[in-house]
Amino acid sequence: MPSLGADMVAGTLVEWLVTVGQPVTRGQIIAEVETEKGVVEVEVFETGAIEELLVVPGTKVPVGTPLARIKTEGGPAGALAAPSEAKPAPAAPPVAAAAPEPAAPAGRQRVSPLARKRAEDLGIGLDRVVGTGPAGAVTVADVERSAAPGVRSQAMRRAIGAAMSRSKREIPHYYLATDIDVTPLSDWLAARNASRPVTDRMLVAAPLLKGVALALSKHPSLNGTFVDGQFRQGPAVHLGVAISLRGGGLMAPALHDAATKPVDTLMTELTDLINRVRAGSVRSSELADPTVTVTSLGETGVPTVFGIIFPPQVALIGLGRIVARPWVVDGALISRQILTATLSADHRVTDGHEGARFLTTLDRLLQEPERL
């Protein structure tokens, strides 16, 4: 069971998307796991063949529990998602529930037993669910995707409530805000986009995220996790991006290594991430390891947002809507494009002094957009 966030202790295996003997390639989605954040697709980290499925669908197991054994070419079978765990008894028979189902007659819908149960629980007719599993089978994720937004968002609300309650209970937040003149950034972006087709257009979120990531790499005490009474600095800036879902709720999967990627790459990855989050196909590797979160209200929101830190992270950066405001430059009052950037940070790890330095660095970086 992979860790899909440092605060996750266990997960429920919802469904296998592979069967014993089936060849798999690194990165392939082989299972669905349910966490507090919803159903997540689990990718395999090895190329080889499934030798054994060790966990029965519907079972909740702790993080680190081997889920399957994979035989790699020329090597011994390795246990998935449990690099440090003892290997299970090799004599264990293949899990019965994972045995291939008999082929359904042509034209008949294939539905996994768990998907059928989930559909019943949610009151959804299976005839209007499009299957995306093996041979077009309907999976639990397919059922949840077709659930009414109200039903789906109830579970999401509970998960958000649990994480945010824990944050407010455990994390002594402090809050800072600063107004940043982003006129140079707006002009730079407009000039860039003017010469590109719509398919290659960049949103202001991309350079802003790059600026935040760069500033965090210069202030590493805001980038990491607080676990067991100790701050652990993140290995890189894995920027959790809060993405709202249609019908309510949100997720904050990671843009990995955001400080070292070109802005164009970040835009491409952000687009892909938003698409997949809203389509309900977020990957295990993206929920596993954000080191900090950014919430950006975009062009339609309000100008200021103070976020709640997502545990066990230690900071959250809020970016409001950019608005034209009166601004004093060299003693003269003029109209400039202003972004209010806020920082919510964990007082167990940093003080307002360091937080203020971070926001000052962010301001400075955003003044030279072409260098981002």
Next chain:
Amino acid sequence: MSREEIRRQVLAALAEVAPEVDPAMLVEDRPLRAQVDIDSYDILRFLVKLHERLGVDIPERDYGAIDTPARLVDYLVERTPRSGGAG
């Protein structure tokens, strides 16, 4: 392409981005963003879909001219290549 066909394409593109929208509820001369919960990312996707369907690439400087459904359709009617006939 007729105005009606272009309007149909606009609604189809919008449905891809915001499936919950009921086209019958859209007010023609009210800004789209005031009627539909779409963010800047959705807007960009919507414009890409329009480009795929109609071959019209709307530059950023024209965003102000396409704020309502009616103005957007007008804008596209002017720029969509006419099919059939001598055109």
